[in-house]
Amino acid sequence: MIAKDDQKRDDAHTSSAYRAPGDIERHTVPPDGRPLDEQPRWRQDFPIDWPQDEYVSRRDLVKFMVLTSLAFATGQLWILAKTLIRRQETFPMLPVARVDDVAVGGHLVFQYPAESGPRLLVRTGGAEFVAYDQQCTHLLCPVVPHVDEGMLHCPCHNGYFDLESGRVIAGPPRRPLPRVTLEIRDGVVYATGMEDQAT
Amino acid sequence: MPVPDQLEFFIDPGRCIGCQACVQACTECDTHKGQSMIQLDYVDRAHSTQTVPVVCMHCDSPTCAEVCPADAIKRTEDGVVQTARKPRCIACNNCVLACPFGIPKMNTDMHLMMKCDMCYDRTSVGLKPWCASVCPSQALAFGTREEMERLRPNAKPVNTFQFGAQTIHTKVSMMVPRDDAVDWVDVTAAMHEPTMGHEMLDDVFSENLFDDGDAA
Numbered sequence: 001m002i003a004k005d006d007q008k009r010d011d012a013h014t015s016s017a018y019r020a021p022g023d024i025e026r027h028t029v030p031p032d033g034r035p036l037d038e039q040p041r042w043r044q045d046f047p048i049d050w051p052q053d054e055y056v057s058r059r060d061l062v063k064f065m066v067l068t069s070l071a072f073a074t075g076q077l078w079i080l081a082k083t084l085i086r087r088q089e090t091f092p093m094l095p096v097a098r099v100d101d102v103a104v105g106g107h108l109v110f111q112y113p114a115e116s117g118p119r120l121l122v123r124t125g126g127a128e129f130v131a132y133d134q135q136c137t138h139l140l141c142p143v144v145p146h147v148d149e150g151m152l153h154c155p156c157h158n159g160y161f162d163l164e165s166g167r168v169i170a171g172p173p174r175r176p177l178p179r180v181t182l183e184i185r186d187g188v189v190y191a192t193g194m195e196d197q198a199t
Numbered sequence: 200m201p202v203p204d205q206l207e208f209f210i211d212p213g214r215c216i217g218c219q220a221c222v223q224a225c226t227e228c229d230t231h232k233g234q235s236m237i238q239l240d241y242v243d244r245a246h247s248t249q250t251v252p253v254v255c256m257h258c259d260s261p262t263c264a265e266v267c268p269a270d271a272i273k274r275t276e277d278g279v280v281q282t283a284r285k286p287r288c289i290a291c292n293n294c295v296l297a298c299p300f301g302i303p304k305m306n307t308d309m310h311l312m313m314k315c316d317m318c319y320d321r322t323s324v325g326l327k328p329w330c331a332s333v334c335p336s337q338a339l340a341f342g343t344r345e346e347m348e349r350l351r352p353n354a355k356p357v358n359t360f361q362f363g364a365q366t367i368h369t370k371v372s373m374m375v376p377r378d379d380a381v382d383w384v385d386v387t388a389a390m391h392e393p394t395m396g397h398e399m400l401d402d403v404f405s406e407n408l409f410d411d412g413d414a415a
Contacts, residue, residue, distance in 0.1 A: 050273040
């Protein structure tokens with residue numbers, strides 16, 4: 001056993017055991033002594049040598065920055081594309097109610113386009129109707145119309161919207177209510193489209 | 200700036216007088232103030248006052264770095280193995296247990312492994328490490344190889360060590376008798392011998408280690 005060990009040790013030693021400092025490896029020698037090409041991949045990713053480690057860190061930083069900026073740029077493009085597609089979106093014409101069905105100052109909840117979120121139709125005057133998304137732009141609570149005050153009120157956090165335009169008057173919401181465009185034809189109120197309003 | 204190629208570190212245990220000057224000088228270093236990275240070991244305290252200063256040998260395949268799970272121990276291009284990098288070290292103690300020479304020291308308060316870095320702030324600008332600059336008998340010497348050959352006619356440097364089946368080449372050299380055929384030092388050689396002055400066998404590789412109970 002010991003003889004075998006000695007044999008192994010003798011093999012491991014070269015003729016002269018002393019290595020001058022110039023001969024000392026610039027790069028750390030892996031324990032098995034094989035060149036870096038034959039080493040597992042992780043040795044390149046986690047080098048023991050300081051300069052190589054700095055290089056990996058630098059490369060990682062650059063990689064991180066490039067990928068992050070790429071992600072941001074892609075996100076912007078995606079938002080742009082989404083906006084363009086939404087603009088081109090065509091809405092069907094949907095009969096909501098007969099004019100006589102809603103009393104002056106009264107309101108009606110409907111879905112437009114069909115199977116989507118609830119919208120609110122309010123009759124503000126003789127033949128004057130307005131329609132908005134019923135969900136408050138703050139936290140999606142349903143808004144309540146107050147026609148005599150000319151406002152839409154969200155009871156959750158006291159948000160107020162202007163009944164004529166859908167703009168925010170007070171409270172936490174930042175964006176106006178999306179408006180549903182209407183058309184009255186032959187005594188029937190039709191929804192013709194949705195408008196995202198600028199803040 | 201790397202440590203100049205021609206300057207080398209030599210340890211000559213035969214010259215050590217056990218004065219502790221290196222240990223004290225090491226605590227004065229600004230990079231680890233108050234804590235010495237050198238230990239002064241007694242070879243056989245019961246029979247001899249002989250001491251050996253133990254500093255990092257700076258292996259070309261550092262076992263401490265090989266076992267580091269946090270990628271914290273790095274070797275600079277001049278072959279100096281540095282203290283663990285503070286942002287990475289997780290104070291797991293692997294390096295302390297793995298080092299064949301017992302060099303790394305765990306600073307539990309700082310959660311950081313600290314080791315002898317050959318006074319990198321000094322040697323990288325061509326100065327001697329603190330320990331070598333104060334050693335009165337030059338058991339720790341820092342200089343050129345030619346200088347060593349001229350000043351120590353009876354000694355030669357050896358920087359190959361054997362730790363079990365592991366062969367270790369180091370940047371720091373150990374001085375051995377020049378006439379000796381020896382060209383490598385077995386770090387574990389003493390483990391196979393019963394320690395002088397002790398009844399207990401220290402050979403942890405011995406299969407009979409736990410069978411000695413029969414005598415008692």
